[in-house]
């Protein structure tokens with residue numbers, strides 16, 4: 001009787017916590033969409049900003065967001081996945097791996113503004129990259145690296161030991177085993193980490209302002225400065241340029257992130273069913 | 279006759295725990311040796327040592343030698359991948375890799391570098407035939423192997439090893455998770471296979487050992503209590519403990 005009672009209380013409490021989270025999330029999203037969507041139209045999506053963004057569209061910032069997200073992932077994914085494979089498959093637990101894990105975990109806890117400052121001092125100034133997609137992409141890559149390493153490690157750990165033994169038992173080398181058994185089966189988890197990282201990269205403002213700049217031009221090369229939607233949103237709101245355009249930008253940002261999530265999820269499902277069929 | 283495998287004063291320990299204590303055994307070519315005895319006797323450890331699968335994960339330490347055709351498999355410079363192709367292993371639990379039936383069986387040859395589609399097809403077909411599975415799966419080689427029944431998946435495991443064109447096949451309680459009909463099919467396949475291969479099996483129980491073994495070795499707590507022709511071991515065991523185990527007094 002008492003057990004049942006506490007069971008019920010626990011269930012109600014957890015249910016309440018879960019629903020509250022979803023409701024709060026829905027309210028935030030709805031609010032921004034309601035405030036912003038009325039000002040979103042084709043011209044807004046494809047036009048250039050005029051008068052610092054008070055008028056016109058946000059096309060350069062959409063491109064800037066995609067480009068910066070892409071650059072940071074192109075840099076971070078191979079490095080992060082490689083590091084995770086190395087840590088899980090090529091090393092035994094040792095003081096060295098403990099230090100490496102401690103390092104990545106600490107990196108995950110560093111505030112983004114610190115990454116921004118480092119990126120500014122090191123990439124922008126010291127390496128003379130100036131404010132650019134490259135400097136911003138490198139900085140964001142460092143920032144999301146821990147997420148990619150951690151999620152990939154978890155995904156790799158979830159691959160059954162029995163698969164590895166079968167693979168080794170059939171004469172596979174370590175790399176053959178990793179390539180044919182570990183990576184295909186860890187792929188969904190790895191992609192989840194990539195999506196999370198992309199979300200963090202395109203949502204970041206502080207580190208991006210420091211390293212990629214705030215230029216409103218369409219980026220033409222990896223060394224062009226650029227402005228992302230998140231930064232645009234921030235500047236429009238903070239400098240009181242136009243709250244309407246700020247919300248409209250926010251609405252587009254939210255919708256694109258949702259769209260990317262859905263797309264990536266579809267991709268996962270497809271690649272998994274293909275991996276199973278293969 | 280020179281033995282295919284000679285185990286010479288072989289010991290294995292996991293940390294402080296002695297899993298195998300100074301084992302000496304010989305396996306003649308084209309015979310089935312059954313290593314039987316109660317759990318924790320060291321059967322799995324010995325089988326896994328014979329193709330150095332013990333070295334995956336947290337390894338223990340060994341001493342003594344295991345000779346394959348007179349060559350020590352632990353000799354420096356031994357290519358482990360080649361050793362594992364010559365000495366294939368079938369595990370207790372059927373494990374199909376999450377890929378098609380064809381790709382499961384073609385896995386070993388592909389890792390060895392075989393690319394030719396027709397060569398792979400030939401290997402897969404003859405491996406599946408020898409594992410008594412061809413008739414059941416020939417028209418769905420492109421479907422996921424994990425959709426097969428447990429008994430079929432275990433025969434996939436055997437076919438996968440056969441496709442390596444090995445010399446020795448190790449089987450660790452291969453029918454432990456299977457029903458009697460699947461078990462019978464696998465035992466039948468093994469009897470056929472010994473024409474071509476040397477087989478070492480940790481049988482599921484004494485009855486199975488009696489049905490298929492040419493030679494038998496009784497393992498208890500890491501010791502090989504006695505070894506000899508199956509006909510002798512199962513009818514006139516020399517050691518009291520072997521007799522007790524066979525007659526079901528413990529185990």
Ligand SMILES: Nc1ncnc2c1ncn2[C@@H]1O[C@H](COP(=O)(O)OP(=O)(O)O)[C@@H](O)[C@H]1O
Pocket residue numbers: 292295296297316317318319320321322323324
């Ligand atoms: N991975 C391992 N780590 C530590 N001890 C192990 C490991 N595998 C087996 N052992 C120990 O080695 C002994 C022999 O086990 P095993 O070879 O599995 O015997 P069997 O297959 O006859 O049951 C047991 O005492 C067992 O606890």
Ligand SMILES: [Mg+2]
Pocket residue numbers: 318321322323450
């Ligand atoms: Mg065992």
